[in-house]
Amino acid sequence: MTRLWWTQVKAVIRLELKKTFFAKRGLWIYAVAALPVLLFIAYAVAMSHEQHRTTEIARDGERRLAYQDLLAIKPGMTKQEVAAILGKPPLVFHWTERRPTGPNSTEEILHEDLHYSDGQNDLYLGLANGKVQSINIHEGYNLGEDAIMFAGVFQFFFLRLAIFFGCLGIFMNLFRGEVLDRSLHFYFLAPIRREVLMAGKFLAGLLATCTIFVTSELLQTIAFLWHFNPQTRDLYLYHNHGLEHAAVYVGVTFLACIGYGAFFLVAGMLFRNPIIPAAAVLIWEGINPFLPALLKQFSVIYYLKSLCPVEIPVSPGTPGLFALFISNADPVSPPLAIVGILVVALLALFVSSVQVRRMEINYTSE
Amino acid sequence: MSDRIIFEDVSKFYGEILGVNRVNLSIPPGITSLVGPNGSGKTTLMNLMTGLVKPSRGRIEVLGYPTDDPENLFKFVGYSTQFDAFPKGLTGFQFIYSYLCLSGMPLQDAERTAWQAIERVNMVDAASRKVAAYSKGMRQRIRLAQALAHNPKVLVLDEPLNGLDPLARSEMIALFRASATEGCYVIISSHILHEVDVISDQVILLSNGYVVAEGQIQTVRSEIQEHPTQILIRCDRPRELAAKLFESEYTIEASIHNDGRGLLLKTRDADRFYLAMNQLALNGLQIESIAPADDDVLSVYEYLIGNEEVVR
Known part of the structure; x- marks a missing residue:
């Protein structure tokens, strides 16, 4: 019997995948x-x-500089002292300021901006009358900061919006779309258990969302690492948990598709208008940090946040509510988070299986 | 296992709207036609029979299986619905093939069986075209092919002849007849009464969600007491016959047929009337034929339901 069910599930997946991947009304999911x-x-x-620009400045400099050289410059140093350490500057801008000193007298101040680079980081020096007044080091790239930026985009856009709405678009349409097209009876007239049909449709949706969003996630990682030089990239990937993080992000994407997919599958059976469940779940997920501990557990984002490999730091000046939203105040352990999300998804799928048995073909009431 | 399609006190309400009410049926093999005007509950009855809708009350069993068990039910039930929508992007062949794959049939068997079904409805040439590009008649035929594909014991066909040209109609009727002869249960809904009359072994007459009559059409007719039976007698001397018949207490009304070679009369007791006719024939009147004139579906329909929305 199990073998028959599996054959039927595969038949449902074959039919659904074509519809899911090439449906015109699903094109926006690719865009998201x-x-x-x-x-x-x-x-x-x-x-x-x-x-490229920084490298050119470094190349035009008199000597090859290291980051330590840039840090060696202190306010009050003379131009000659700077030149002794860093050499002749590759880029110099200067202008003269006439500053009034009395009713009929002015003082002439010579301003000079010197720009050095070690090939990665820029040093901007502001000199007045030959003495260093301002020092500004602009770091070319910082893996730590970039990793946090990546985590921010992943948590606050990709998980909460892209995957959320992508799953909404795909999973809600698995049954709802066919009711609207008046073609659901095709499945209901086949000798297939409704639960098996539901499982096939869920797996087809999961396969589609995972393909779309895991591909997106991998492309994001590639794009994110693209501008680093090979040494930095290797350092990040092989010695700084980069590969591990990439794998965890893929895993979290997969789990998000399972969790939100199960939610929206049941929502598609219970609601005619997708806006209502979408808004409800979006608000529920949004207010999750402010919910009591028990209620938090009935949420997908609660577990997904705990699985994300990079925690987003909260700046000291961040308002309390916003800080609570960003931070993960009471994270769960990864195994518990995975089990939690699977339990939430199984609960939703159980409700779906009950609902699909109750479904009737009554297109005229739609 | 029961050998009937059974409805026990079945009612179906769509909110406050009545679908069918208190239906009790026991449908035997052969061609059974559901007859009634639009909204009388024909499609609801078919949807109930196939589990597409669930009864608000009562019990339905198809050859011993409950209708909420599609896995077993549709192994021997094929349903050609009136819903004119198909899964998007499929060709005629893919439509049948996918349906067979859903039943768990191995792919090669499904392919072979799909082509056989397509051949049965003469759609081979159009099978590789998208269903969306089909004419109404072609869509009707491909739906029939889907219902027939797995050689079901029970065929439920909602208005199966709609949109078909005369040749295709006669081919399909022959197909239904052949299935019925093989012992299948063919349930057809139609409001084209002369076709129903030709093909049906029994009829179920529906009106406003109620079954108003069921059974073989002659039996149904004989139970309608308030309308006298009409009998057409072909003979050489109709006037003389009419005069003699009025001597009998069973004759209510008689009129000479338009061609002057027959007599149309009404009686309240057909059996006794036929006995009296035997006596008259023995007395030298030459009678060519005696046949009931109103034991067809059309007459019964008009007596029980009225003549609204009927296609003769």
Whole structure:
């Protein structure tokens, strides 16, 4: 019997995948999934351009500098002292300021901006009358900061919006779309258990969302790492948990598709209008940090946040509510988070299986 | 296992709207036609029979199986619905093939069986075209092919002849007849009464969600007491016959047939009337034929339901 069910599940998946991947009304899901990839590509292009410019400045300098050399400059140093450490500056801008000192007298101040680079980081020095007044080091790229930026985009856009709405679009349409197209009876007239049909449709939705969003996630990672030089990339991937983080992000994406997919599958059977469950779940997930501990557990984002590999730091000046929203005040352990999300999904699938048995073909009431 | 399709005190309400009410049926093999005007509950009855809708009250069993067990039910039930929508992007062949795959049939068997079903409805040439590009008649035929594909014991066909040209109609009727001869249960809904009359072994007459009559059409007719039975007698001397018949207490009304070679009369007791006719024939009147004139579906329908929305 199990073998028959599996054959039937495969038949449902074959039918559904074609519809899910090539449905015109699902094109926006590709756009949503592509958005963070485009964001990281744009970022990588901008950073590569910046990198190219910094490298050129370093190359035009009198000597090859190290980061330590840039840090050696202190306020009050003379231009000659700076030149002794860093050499002749590759880029100099200067202008003269006439500052009034009395009713009929002015003082002439010579301002100079010197720009040095070690090939990655920029040093901007502001000199007045030959003495260093301001020092500004602009770090070319910082893996730590970039990893936090990646985590921010993943948690606050990709998980909460892209995957959320992508699953809404795909899973809610598995049954709802066919009721609207008046073609659901095709399945209901086949010798197949309704629960097996539901499982087939869920797996088809899962396969589609995972393909779309895991591909998006991998492309984001590639785009994110693109602008780093090979040494930095290797350091990040192999010695700084980069590969591990990438794998965890893929895993979290997969679990998000399971969790939200199960939610929206049952919602598609219970509600005619997708806006109502979407808004309800979005609000429920949004207010999760402010909910009592017991209620928090009936949420997908609660477990997903705990699984994310990079925690987003809260700046000291961040308002309390916003800080609570960003931070993960009471994280669960990864095994518990995985079990939790699977239990939530199984509960939703159980409700779906009850609901699918009750479903009737009554298109005229739609 | 029961050998009937059974409805026991079945009612179906869509909210406050009545679908069917207190239906009790026991449908035997053969062709059974559901007859009634639009909204009388024909499609609801078929949807109930196939589990597409669930009864608000009562019990339905198809050859011993409950209708909420599609896995077993549709192994021997095929349903050609009136819903004119198909899964998107499928060709005629894919439509049947996918349906067979859903039943768990191995892919090669499904392919072979799908082609056989397509051949039975003469759709081979159009099978590789998208269903969306089919004409109404072609869509009707491909739905029939789907219902027939797995050689079901019970065929439920909602208005199966709609949109078909005369040739296709006669082919389909022959197909239904052949299935019935093989012992299948063919349930057909139609409001084209002359076709129902030709093909049905028994009828179920529906009106406003109620079954108003069921059984073989002659039996149903004989139970309608308030309308006298009409009998057409072909003979050489109709006037003389009419005069003699009025001597009998069973004759209510008689009129000479338009061609002058027959007599149409009404009687309240057909059996006694036929006995009296035997006596008259022995007395030298030459009678060519005696046949009931109103034991067809059309007459019964008009007596019980009225003549609204009927296609003769």
